[in-house]
Amino acid sequence: MAHFDPSELRDAYNTWGKSVEKSLNKAPERKTEFVNTSGIPIKRLYTPLDLEEIPYLEEIGFPGNYPFTRGIQPTMYRGRFWTMRQYAGFGTAEESNKRYHYLLQQGQTGLSVAFDLPTQIGYDSDHEMAIGEVGKVGVAIDSLKDMEILFDGIPLGQVSTSMTINAPAAILLAMYMAVAEKQGVPLSELRGTIQNDILKEYTSRGTYIFPPEPSMRIVTDIFAYCSKNLPQWNTISISGYHIREAGSTAVQEVAFTLANGIAYVEAAIKAGLDVDEFGPRLSFFFNSHLDFFEEIAKFRAARRLWAKIMKERFGAKNPRSMMVRFHTQTAGCTLTAQQPQNNIIRVAFQALAAVLGGTQSLHTNSMDEALCLPSEEAVQIALRTQQLIAYETNVSDTVDPLGGSYYIESLTDEITKRAEEYIKKIDEMGGAVKAIEKGFIQREIQDSAYRYQKEIEEGQRVVVGVNKFKVAESIKSKILRVDPRVREVQIQKLKEIRKERNNAQVNWALDRLKNAAEGKENLMPFIFEAVKAYATLGEICDVLRSVFGEYQPAVTIGR
Amino acid sequence: MEEKRKIRVLAAKPGLDGHDRGIKVVATALMEAGMEVIYTGIRQTPEQIVEAAIQEDVDVIGLSILSGAHDYHFPKVMELLKERGVPDILVIGGGIIPEEDIPALKACGIKEIFGPGTSTKDIVKFIQENVKPKG
Numbered sequence: 140m141a142h143f144d145p146s147e148l149r150d151a152y153n154t155w156g157k158s159v160e161k162s163l164n165k166a167p168e169r170k171t172e173f174v175n176t177s178g179i180p181i182k183r184l185y186t187p188l189d190l191e192e193i194p195y196l197e198e199i200g201f202p203g204n205y206p207f208t209r210g211i212q213p214t215m216y217r218g219r220f221w222t223m224r225q226y227a228g229f230g231t232a233e234e235s236n237k238r239y240h241y242l243l244q245q246g247q248t249g250l251s252v253a254f255d256l257p258t259q260i261g262y263d264s265d266h267e268m269a270i271g272e273v274g275k276v277g278v279a280i281d282s283l284k285d286m287e288i289l290f291d292g293i294p295l296g297q298v299s300t301s302m303t304i305n306a307p308a309a310i311l312l313a314m315y316m317a318v319a320e321k322q323g324v325p326l327s328e329l330r331g332t333i334q335n336d337i338l339k340e341y342t343s344r345g346t347y348i349f350p351p352e353p354s355m356r357i358v359t360d361i362f363a364y365c366s367k368n369l370p371q372w373n374t375i376s377i378s379g380y381h382i383r384e385a386g387s388t389a390v391q392e393v394a395f396t397l398a399n400g401i402a403y404v405e406a407a408i409k410a411g412l413d414v415d416e417f418g419p420r421l422s423f424f425f426n427s428h429l430d431f432f433e434e435i436a437k438f439r440a441a442r443r444l445w446a447k448i449m450k451e452r453f454g455a456k457n458p459r460s461m462m463v464r465f466h467t468q469t470a471g472c473t474l475t476a477q478q479p480q481n482n483i484i485r486v487a488f489q490a491l492a493a494v495l496g497g498t499q500s501l502h503t504n505s506m507d508e509a510l511c512l513p514s515e516e517a518v519q520i521a522l523r524t525q526q527l528i529a530y531e532t533n534v535s536d537t538v539d540p541l542g543g544s545y546y547i548e549s550l551t552d553e554i555t556k557r558a559e560e561y562i563k564k565i566d567e568m569g570g571a572v573k574a575i576e577k578g579f580i581q582r583e584i585q586d587s588a589y590r591y592q593k594e595i596e597e598g599q600r601v602v603v604g605v606n607k608f609k610v611a612e613s614i615k616s617k618i619l620r621v622d623p624r625v626r627e628v629q630i631q632k633l634k635e636i637r638k639e640r641n642n643a644q645v646n647w648a649l650d651r652l653k654n655a656a657e658g659k660e661n662l663m664p665f666i667f668e669a670v671k672a673y674a675t676l677g678e679i680c681d682v683l684r685s686v687f688g689e690y691q692p693a694v695t696i697g698r
Numbered sequence: 699m700e701e702k703r704k705i706r707v708l709a710a711k712p713g714l715d716g717h718d719r720g721i722k723v724v725a726t727a728l729m730e731a732g733m734e735v736i737y738t739g740i741r742q743t744p745e746q747i748v749e750a751a752i753q754e755d756v757d758v759i760g761l762s763i764l765s766g767a768h769d770y771h772f773p774k775v776m777e778l779l780k781e782r783g784v785p786d787i788l789v790i791g792g793g794i795i796p797e798e799d800i801p802a803l804k805a806c807g808i809k810e811i812f813g814p815g816t817s818t819k820d821i822v823k824f825i826q827e828n829v830k831p832k833g
């Protein structure tokens with residue numbers, strides 16, 4: 140392929156290297172060592188010599204072909220741009236419904252629902268633990284009634300909806316299905332995603348309810364149910380995003396995400412499912428951080444590695460089971476409260492990296508998110524950032540434009556290898572669940588987070604506006620406030636629901652769910668039944684808590 | 699020679715918020731600065747935090763919230779400390795806390811709020827300068 144003789148090139152490279160070394164006395168480099176966040180040393184220059192050990196067809200290949208390093212579709216964005224999907228939701232269902240209508244009018248092409256913490260942890264708004272939290276980081280959903288309001292006027296047969304919900308994912312999915320039924324939309328036409336990734340909740344995000352074993356059962360019940368009834372639904376979004384936000388490196392993000400993925404696949408196979416039955420509906424969610432080329436290489440490495448795992452380890456036959464289809468969000472943890480407008484630029488670079496990495500959908504953060512919930516103006520700029528990349532830069536006119544770059548290919552290869560080593564280590568511990576129970580993954584993430592902070596405080600890592608180029612400023616922003624009366628409104632709605640519904644039917648449905656939970660049946664039909672009877676989220680979770688118990692984390696800090 | 703009592707800190711996460719990167723980083727930095735740190739883990743009620751502070755006989759409570767629920771949980775912790783008759787513990791907070799909310803939090807007795815971008819060295823220094831040595 141190449142018009143060079145490797146030994147001749149190697150000689151020329153060495154000659155060039157020697158001459159550069161000589162000039163370093165006069166013109167030294169900025170640092171004695173260049174290393175990325177994953178600890179991979181970065182060379183001064185990459186050449187065709189770096190690709191000698193990377194066989195093109197086996198490791199890189201063609202877009203749409205195994206191992207999908209260059210992308211999962213043959214034409215990528217020449218066919219259609221990625222889905223522009225901004226995560227949103229706050230206060231009541233009524234307020235969030237308004238925001239969704241606004242975002243759709245602004246040209247957003249998919250919805251992404253943020254739920255408040257009580258909803259994510261399975262408490263109704265009137266629960267004692269919910270005080271102070273109702274409607275704060277997302278919308279409060281207590282019953283099907285709220286879900287009907289949330290999607291009022293939004294045709295569920297035409298939009299795709301992503302829901303960031305994990306421990307109670309089955310319940311929120313059932314509510315979504317019930318709304319679709321009321322709209323007359325067949326379940327087979329529903330498109331969207333539930334996050335449903337409980338393992339990263341234990342290590343990175345914190346909204347767990349039940350212990351790992353019953354949690355894994357709920358996950359696989361959802362896989363089985365959806366493969367028969369909601370064939371277009373993404374049953375899980377295996378998430379590295381939060382692992383990275385919690386402080387991991389890029390390599391750790393890939394490794395821990397795919398290790399969790401392996402645990403889900405193993406659990407589903409153990410539950411009797413065929414890998415090609417549920418494999419095509421697995422989706423992923425990654426972070427796009429600051430180190431531009433490292434991030435692009437990370438996305439490519441994740442695709443290659445997962446394809447190999449599914450094919451070689453699990454014997455998948457359907458190429459769709461081997462594809463990493465993923466959502467990306469720009470890195471919230473890189474936003475600064477200082478000089479918040481700088482965040483627009485950070486987000487733009489991170490979004491560009493996600494696009495050059497071949498993402499299927501993208502959320503761009505708003506500049507004010509280190510301060511508060513995003514204002515409507517800030518959200519618009521964030522969405523415009525994506526539209527600018529799509530329509531004005533033309534980076535999407537060819538597939539994987541950085542493929543073949545000596546640096547990118549070398550880095551992709553290195554990230555793949557280092558992530559594989561981590562996965563091997565986790566395998567030796569008995570898999571991701573065991574590694575989490577031992578606290579291994581948590582400790583690895585914590586150590587990286589601490590190292591990152593130290594680098595900032597010691598000035599090795601520059602954060603513009605924070606430890607360099609500072610200005611005297613008063614940090615103010617146009618704040619979006621959640622109405623403090625949200626909880627009262629929700630409590631009132633709960634009272635009405637409990638009065639209006641057929642309580643005998645609710646109790647019957649909850650009893651049946653309890654029996655199913657104690658046995659081995661798929662829980663989805665029972666949850667669907669309870670939801671349609673207007674049993675509340677808290678009531679359903681309480682039934683499951685009574686059978687499954689609650690997860691007790693082991694708290695660790697320090698070394 | 700009697701060894702000087704180390705400063706004891708309770709690092710606490712009130713509410714349902716699971717963002718614990720910041721508090722763990724700060725806790726580790728305080729430990730490296732020679733303090734004794736007890737971390738509560740996430741999802742603590744104000745009652746549990748105050749109880750732990752009394753049981754552990756701490757000099758400092760560091761609260762962290764990124765969900766916006768500081769407006770309820772922070773004042774509640776202060777109220778309970780007064781009720782339990784332990785108003786001399788130094789209480790500081792951190793997280794995503796809008797500038798506008800800080801005066802009200804300080805008015806109820808929280809000594810300082812540390813936002814995003816704070817150096818852990820500043821937190822160490824603040825504690826060393828403001829903690830009232832016990833016993």
